[in-house]
Amino acid sequence: MGTYLDHAATTPLRPSVVALMTQSLLTQGNASSVHSFGQRARQVVEQAREDIAASLTADRNEVIFTSGGTEADNLAIQGLYSSRNRGDEFKRPIVISAATEHHAVLEPIEWLVANRGAQVHLLQTDINGHISLTELEQFLAQNAAEVALISLMWVNNETGVIQDIPAISRLAERFDVPVHSDAVAALGHMPVDFAASGLAAMSITGHKIGGPVGQGALLVSRKTKLDPIFHGGGHERGMRPGTLDPAGSSALALAVKSAVADLPAEVGAWLELNRRVVEGVASAVPEAILVAGELEVVSERVPNIVDFIFPGCSGDSLLFLLDACGVAVSNGSACTAGVTSASHVLLAMGYSQRDASSCVRVSLGHTSTESDIDAFLQYLPEAYERAKAAGFTS
Numbered sequence: 001m002g003t004y005l006d007h008a009a010t011t012p013l014r015p016s017v018v019a020l021m022t023q024s025l026l027t028q029g030n031a032s033s034v035h036s037f038g039q040r041a042r043q044v045v046e047q048a049r050e051d052i053a054a055s056l057t058a059d060r061n062e063v064i065f066t067s068g069g070t071e072a073d074n075l076a077i078q079g080l081y082s083s084r085n086r087g088d089e090f091k092r093p094i095v096i097s098a099a100t101e102h103h104a105v106l107e108p109i110e111w112l113v114a115n116r117g118a119q120v121h122l123l124q125t126d127i128n129g130h131i132s133l134t135e136l137e138q139f140l141a142q143n144a145a146e147v148a149l150i151s152l153m154w155v156n157n158e159t160g161v162i163q164d165i166p167a168i169s170r171l172a173e174r175f176d177v178p179v180h181s182d183a184v185a186a187l188g189h190m191p192v193d194f195a196a197s198g199l200a201a202m203s204i205t206g207h208k209i210g211g212p213v214g215q216g217a218l219l220v221s222r223k224t225k226l227d228p229i230f231h232g233g234g235h236e237r238g239m240r241p242g243t244l245d246p247a248g249s250s251a252l253a254l255a256v257k258s259a260v261a262d263l264p265a266e267v268g269a270w271l272e273l274n275r276r277v278v279e280g281v282a283s284a285v286p287e288a289i290l291v292a293g294e295l296e297v298v299s300e301r302v303p304n305i306v307d308f309i310f311p312g313c314s315g316d317s318l319l320f321l322l323d324a325c326g327v328a329v330s331n332g333s334a335c336t337a338g339v340t341s342a343s344h345v346l347l348a349m350g351y352s353q354r355d356a357s358s359c360v361r362v363s364l365g366h367t368s369t370e371s372d373i374d375a376f377l378q379y380l381p382e383a384y385e386r387a388k389a390a391g392f393t394s
């Protein structure tokens with residue numbers, strides 16, 4: 001079957017989720033219909049909403065179902081931008097974010113710049129991927145009246161670095177600016193408490209936690225106003241129209257519940273595996289650099305993501321060579337027409353173009369075992385030598 005160490009891209013469905021979803025697919029009736037079929041379908045959706053809210057310390061009305069993290073990010077960014085500028089056209093054109101964000105955040109912002117008069121202010125990060133609260137405070141002190149929103153991810157999906165989201169929310173609140181966070185890589189890998197976070201909006205997705213692809217949610221705090229980006233019905237408090245999906249919502253809810261319940265045990269297991277990877281790589285390839293390696297695992301970096309730079313080789317080559325040995329890992333870069341491109345995240349953290357093209361991410365999930373790590377470590381030295389010999393294509 002091979003060795004799967006790319007859980008941050010997507011992780012296998014939990015068997016309990018498959019069982020529930022299969023059963024829920026037979027739910028008959030449109031959840032918006034008033035007859036009893038409709039009411040039963042609605043009950044399934046509302047129970048799912050309640051379960052997600054309870055797992056994330058939110059109110060049930062704060063859970064807006066979406067088709068995943070990308071839609072949740074788009075809805076948060078475009079919806080907040082629109083509502084913050086409603087009535088006084090583009091009086092608040094500034095969107096604050098960081099260059100280390102996922103494309104699901106960066107591209108909606110770019111779209112607002114190209115089409116809705118937005119101005120983007122990207123915060124610098126240090127070599128560990130942390131923004132500076134002082135820089136943010138100084139910027140807000142001078143520009144808060146013109147800021148529509150801040151969007152900063154809770155955990156970076158390439159490096160696993162945790163951003164201090166509650167501190168960012170507290171700071172932004174002083175300036176009356178709403179904060180959205182993409183918590184896709186955080187959920188199930190560190191404690192996520194929506195109420196305590198102080199966030200206006202938070203994106204989650206199912207397929208990173210053992211739920212189905214195509215099921216996610218945007219949590220929107222009760223005091224936050226957010227315009228819809230789709231139009232066509234009053235579903236989801238008017239923020240996200242479309243027929244409700246009982247099977248998908250209940251599957252997402254079970255994945256969220258299970259991921260949150262399993263977190264304490266998983267953290268312990270991932271920590272062990274994380275150590276095994278880090279120590280094994282240090283001994284097999286001593287020149288490898290552990291990205292954000294000075295940060296404390298668990299409190300500053302999630303334990304399920306380990307990102308390395310393997311100097312002198314293309315991350316793409318290493319990935320393909322490991323794949324040929326049956327080991328699936330990932331790198332942050334997109335490979336376009338055989339030309340290696342660098343990870344935009346590592347570039348934003350201050351790494352050179354070369355280093356940012358030489359990264360490989362190992363990511364763990366609920367099915368990971370010691371033998372997965374051992375298979376990776378077994379093939380790594382030879383794959384690295386061959387990848388170095390192949391050189392770079394750009």
Ligand SMILES: Cc1ncc(COP(=O)(O)O)c(C=O)c1O
Nearest residue numbers: 068069070102104157184185205
């Ligand atoms: C941090 C982050 N945000 C958003 C997404 C997009 O989520 P989805 O695949 O559910 O659209 C991903 C998935 O790769 C991600 O890692």
